Amino acid sequence: MLIDDHFNPRPTDIIVATSPKCGTTWLRALVFSIINRNSFDFNDHPLSKANPRDLVHFLEAHIRGDRSTVSIDGLLSPRLLSTHLPYSLFPKCMTDDASSACRFVYICRDPKDVLVSKWHFANKLRPKELPPLPLEEAFELFSNGVSHYGPFWDHVLGYWKASLEWPKKVLCLKYEDVKKEPSGCVRKVAEYLGVPFSPEEEKKGIVEEIVKLCSFESLSNQDVNKSDTRSRQNPMSNSDFFRKGEVGDWVNHLSPQMSEILDKITEQKFQGTGFSFH
Numbered sequence: 001m002l003i004d005d006h007f008n009p010r011p012t013d014i015i016v017a018t019s020p021k022c023g024t025t026w027l028r029a030l031v032f033s034i035i036n037r038n039s040f041d042f043n044d045h046p047l048s049k050a051n052p053r054d055l056v057h058f059l060e061a062h063i064r065g066d067r068s069t070v071s072i073d074g075l076l077s078p079r080l081l082s083t084h085l086p087y088s089l090f091p092k093c094m095t096d097d098a099s100s101a102c103r104f105v106y107i108c109r110d111p112k113d114v115l116v117s118k119w120h121f122a123n124k125l126r127p128k129e130l131p132p133l134p135l136e137e138a139f140e141l142f143s144n145g146v147s148h149y150g151p152f153w154d155h156v157l158g159y160w161k162a163s164l165e166w167p168k169k170v171l172c173l174k175y176e177d178v179k180k181e182p183s184g185c186v187r188k189v190a191e192y193l194g195v196p197f198s199p200e201e202e203k204k205g206i207v208e209e210i211v212k213l214c215s216f217e218s219l220s221n222q223d224v225n226k227s228d229t230r231s232r233q234n235p236m237s238n239s240d241f242f243r244k245g246e247v248g249d250w251v252n253h254l255s256p257q258m259s260e261i262l263d264k265i266t267e268q269k270f271q272g273t274g275f276s277f278h
């Protein structure tokens with residue numbers, strides 16, 4: 001199945017792209033609040049009433065033809081879309097054409113934290129009648145590149161290389177950098193999307209408002225994100241998207257051997273690419 005058959009890209013599309021568990025929820029919230037900052041009051045914001053995934057249109061749901069999702073064809077521009085798809089799967093007219101102005105904002109994360117986050121998530125979704133998925137099994141799959149959206153490292157490299165070739169089309173962020181310097185990253189994203197913060201907005205502290213609103217503490221404490229609405233039809237609950245939100249939680253779970261193997265794969269895969277997680 002080709003994406004082209006199911007998706008009519010527009011030059012104004014803004015696409016939040018991630019490999020799962022790399023900060024999708026966070027980036028959706030950040031980009032939504034950056035581009036809509038003049039439409040909402042921070043004290044009565046959509047993010048206090050809806051999970052970020054309900055404010056952004058998930059491209060795969062559209063491509064699959066999910067009947068429960070709004071058609072993205074009827075949306076006003078600019079459309080804010082989200083995807084886990086690798087860069088290489090997008091139509092050439094979007095990725096290799098300098099005149100196509102659609103933009104990708106990508107976020108990636110240390111694979112050791114990604115694995116731990118994925119493993120916890122898999123166990124949340126696992127039917128009660130099955131025993132929990134052992135970490136060793138999750139590690140085997142992840143380190144061998146078995147993942148819904150392809151090997152983690154190839155996913156990162158696809159977007160990273162594109163960001164070097166087409167810096168106006170693809171912006172690559174790292175979860176760890178956003179944690180360390182959230183305000184700087186918010187400014188970077190706004191500039192990249194062509195909506196930089198004005199001196200008046202800076203004076204009013206809008207950047208800091210956005211950082212606070214989208215922080216793990218703020219989002220995970222919203223009632224809408226605490227609710228456990230799991231059902232057989234929809235096994236995911238809003239609360240599943242918020243666990244710890246920390247950098248380096250892998251030390252509490254991975255064995256030294258697992259960590260060493262993942263570091264080696266990362267080193268080999270990224271060698272000579274100019275990309276690293278440090």
Ligand SMILES: Nc1ncnc2c1ncn2[C@@H]1O[C@H](COP(=O)(O)OS(=O)(=O)O)[C@@H](OP(=O)(O)O)[C@H]1O
Nearest residue numbers: 020021022023024025026117215216242243244245
């Ligand atoms: N606002 C905010 N700030 C920082 N971190 C956050 C935030 N929201 C979610 N998280 C953490 O991100 C992890 C979930 O990743 P994703 O949102 O990419 O999941 S998914 O792919 O959409 O299923 C998962 O990480 P872990 O805690 O390490 O499991 C979430 O806790």
